[in-house]
Amino acid sequence: MTRRRIKKTILWIAFVVLVGGAPVIGFGKNAAPIPQAGGGQIAPVPAGETDKTLAALHDELERSKDRLVLPGQQRPYFIEYRLLDLDERVISAEFGALLTSSTTRNRFMSVDVRVGNYKLDSSNFLSAEGFRGFLGSTGTVGIDRDYDSLRQDLWLATDQAYKQALDSFSNKQAALRALANAPTVDDFSREAPVVTVEPRVEPDWTTRNWESEARTVSAVVKNYAELYNSRVTYHLIYTTSYIVTTEGTQIRTSRSLAAIEASMGTQAADGMPLHNFLAVYANRPTELPGADAVRQQLDAKGKEVAALRAAPTVQDYDGPMLFEAPAAGSLLAQVLPPSLSGARPPLAMNTRFEQMMQALGGRSEWMGRIGQRVLPLTVDLTDDPTARQFQGHDLIASYQVDQDGVRAQKIALVQEGLLKQLLMSRRPGPDFDRSNGHGRSAFLAMPRPMVSNLFFTASNGESSADLRKRFLEACKQNGQKFGLLVREMDNPVVASSSQEELSDSLETLATGAPNGDRMPLLVYRVNVMDGSEELVRGAMISRLTLRNLRTLLGIGNDNAVFYYAQSQDAETAGTALGAFGSANGGVPSDVIAPSLLFEEIEVRGPHGEPRRTPLVPPPPLQ
Numbered sequence: 001m002t003r004r005r006i007k008k009t010i011l012w013i014a015f016v017v018l019v020g021g022a023p024v025i026g027f028g029k030n031a032a033p034i035p036q037a038g039g040g041q042i043a044p045v046p047a048g049e050t051d052k053t054l055a056a057l058h059d060e061l062e063r064s065k066d067r068l069v070l071p072g073q074q075r076p077y078f079i080e081y082r083l084l085d086l087d088e089r090v091i092s093a094e095f096g097a098l099l100t101s102s103t104t105r106n107r108f109m110s111v112d113v114r115v116g117n118y119k120l121d122s123s124n125f126l127s128a129e130g131f132r133g134f135l136g137s138t139g140t141v142g143i144d145r146d147y148d149s150l151r152q153d154l155w156l157a158t159d160q161a162y163k164q165a166l167d168s169f170s171n172k173q174a175a176l177r178a179l180a181n182a183p184t185v186d187d188f189s190r191e192a193p194v195v196t197v198e199p200r201v202e203p204d205w206t207t208r209n210w211e212s213e214a215r216t217v218s219a220v221v222k223n224y225a226e227l228y229n230s231r232v233t234y235h236l237i238y239t240t241s242y243i244v245t246t247e248g249t250q251i252r253t254s255r256s257l258a259a260i261e262a263s264m265g266t267q268a269a270d271g272m273p274l275h276n277f278l279a280v281y282a283n284r285p286t287e288l289p290g291a292d293a294v295r296q297q298l299d300a301k302g303k304e305v306a307a308l309r310a311a312p313t314v315q316d317y318d319g320p321m322l323f324e325a326p327a328a329g330s331l332l333a334q335v336l337p338p339s340l341s342g343a344r345p346p347l348a349m350n351t352r353f354e355q356m357m358q359a360l361g362g363r364s365e366w367m368g369r370i371g372q373r374v375l376p377l378t379v380d381l382t383d384d385p386t387a388r389q390f391q392g393h394d395l396i397a398s399y400q401v402d403q404d405g406v407r408a409q410k411i412a413l414v415q416e417g418l419l420k421q422l423l424m425s426r427r428p429g430p431d432f433d434r435s436n437g438h439g440r441s442a443f444l445a446m447p448r449p450m451v452s453n454l455f456f457t458a459s460n461g462e463s464s465a466d467l468r469k470r471f472l473e474a475c476k477q478n479g480q481k482f483g484l485l486v487r488e489m490d491n492p493v494v495a496s497s498s499q500e501e502l503s504d505s506l507e508t509l510a511t512g513a514p515n516g517d518r519m520p521l522l523v524y525r526v527n528v529m530d531g532s533e534e535l536v537r538g539a540m541i542s543r544l545t546l547r548n549l550r551t552l553l554g555i556g557n558d559n560a561v562f563y564y565a566q567s568q569d570a571e572t573a574g575t576a577l578g579a580f581g582s583a584n585g586g587v588p589s590d591v592i593a594p595s596l597l598f599e600e601i602e603v604r605g606p607h608g609e610p611r612r613t614p615l616v617p618p619p620p621l622q
Contacts, residue, residue: 096219271610329562342422461557
């Protein structure tokens with residue numbers, strides 16, 4: 001795929017963020033009774049509440065509901081205001097020196113105005129004119145929480161969104177008249193209104209000396225002269241989210257997220273680019289590990305990079321492959337989410353949207369398969385946003401209300417290998433017609449069905465030792481002298497130490513997405529006779545898709561938590577690439593999974609010309 005085609009792909013895949021993975025509703029096979037939507041009464045601001053933001057949202061919404069109409073046109077049937085109050089501290093350092101240290105405060109709003117009705121409205125439509133009907137009216141608002149300023153911004157944005165909705169609805173109706181078989185799935189689900197106004201949490205940057213910690217931990221890489229570059233970044237994030245709707249929903253929730261993301265890069269003697277990364281996430285800044293613990297982890301990562309430089313390149317391979325627990329979680333985060341969404345695609349007047357989604361692995365393979373076997377009969381798959389911990393480890397994807405304003409629900413997706421449910425937001429799909437509280441987004445993007453705390457469990461899990469024995473025995477039966485073991489998967493967004501390297505990685509993945517290409521980071525060649533391991537480099541897994549999960553050769557009982565940020569970038573969201581993200585732009589997520597043994601996986605060794613190494617070696621580090 002050429003860079004020009006990649007750019008065109010990115011343009012079209014921007015739909016994924018705007019359209020989302022898509023909720024569910026309407027005339028699906030498993031349609032449920034539709035509750036009343038609260039009678040359309042806007043919830044009053046709680047007595048004694050002094051939050052001017054909440055008051056401005058309420059008052060302007062009430063005025064828009066009563067007065068927003070063009071002569072001769074229909075009124076909106078639904079108006080929603082969302083606002084994000086964001087405070088972020090970012091500190092970056094390299095080789096013991098501070099690069100950046102910034103504290104920013106921003107406030108963003110989003111206005112959604114719909115005309116029509118729940119069955120057919122102005123949303124879910126991609127016309128030849130582009131994205132109209134999905135962008136809505138978004139933008140920044142004043143950071144002072146001023147009542148009058150916010151109402152002025154809301155007034156103008158609502159006016160624009162209403163006029164766009166009228167245009168979109170007219171174009172959509174014309175497009176539907178031209179179709180032989182019009183969609184029978186509703187555009188929006190009725191949901192009971194939720195009112196929850198939590199205390200607002202203010203940021204606190206004073207609990208630790210973050211700049212000193214960044215300098216201290218980044219200095220450890222001075223021990224590795226072979227490193228070309230390295231960076232350690234602390235992300236400390238506080239958010240307060242508001243949602244108010246004409247259905248009666250009124251929500252204010254606060255949360256925080258903290259992360260340490262580090263990268264280090266170099267080249268092998270033959271020119272192959274090599275890198276490693278560290279990603280640590282916590283619900284609050286104070287819960288991040290201390291400087292000594294982070295130094296130890298970075299030191300281990302540096303040793304791994306040094307070992308990679310000296311490691312031989314992997315040869316092409318086709319046979320059993322064992323993914324240890326953390327790597328298995330990362331793999332599942334890439335393979336499962338696109339098919340867990342029950343969202344139907346939008347009505348599009350151009351077939352390129354469907355083609356691009358399929359090309360990047362963004363098409364659900366499980367839609368329309370409720371009741372069928374999709375995983376081994378011993379496997380259960382559950383997504384539970386209400387879970388807080390797993391075996392003493394805090395989870396970072398917990399929430400009580402989603403970004404659609406719907407209560408979070410624990411969902412049994414797969415039971416004993418059979419598909420039971422899919423993740424839903426408020427956009428209907430062919431299998432289910434109601435949200436189950438999984439409409440998620442970052443930075444006011446359109447909510448789409450996304451995983452939160454995803455649990456992959458098996459009733460026949462084996463110990464790590466027994467699973468390894470099974471792995472080596474399978475290799476022997478194949479007549480192979482060695483098998484491949486994956487200890488860690490790659491994350492190009494966090495690990496790449498330059499924009500050029502990141503672009504190359506994403507282009508490689510985008511090109512191979514239809515074939516199930518996956519990027520492992522730490523791969524070991526295991527001798528089947530004595531079990532000894534040898535690190536190899538340059539591996540690219542090919543043709544690893546959902547179908548491989550149906551025929552697992554073995555499953556461990558060593559469940560571990562894999563923390564990550566789901567991408568919200570336009571070129572990856574909702575596709576097989578959507579697992580790759582960073583703390584300052586992704587959606588906090590977890591996969592809890594054991595080690596997985598695959599019967600037959602294809603691995604390609606390095607091909608093509610490597611880059612030239614620098615003409616002069618790096619300067620000595622003091």
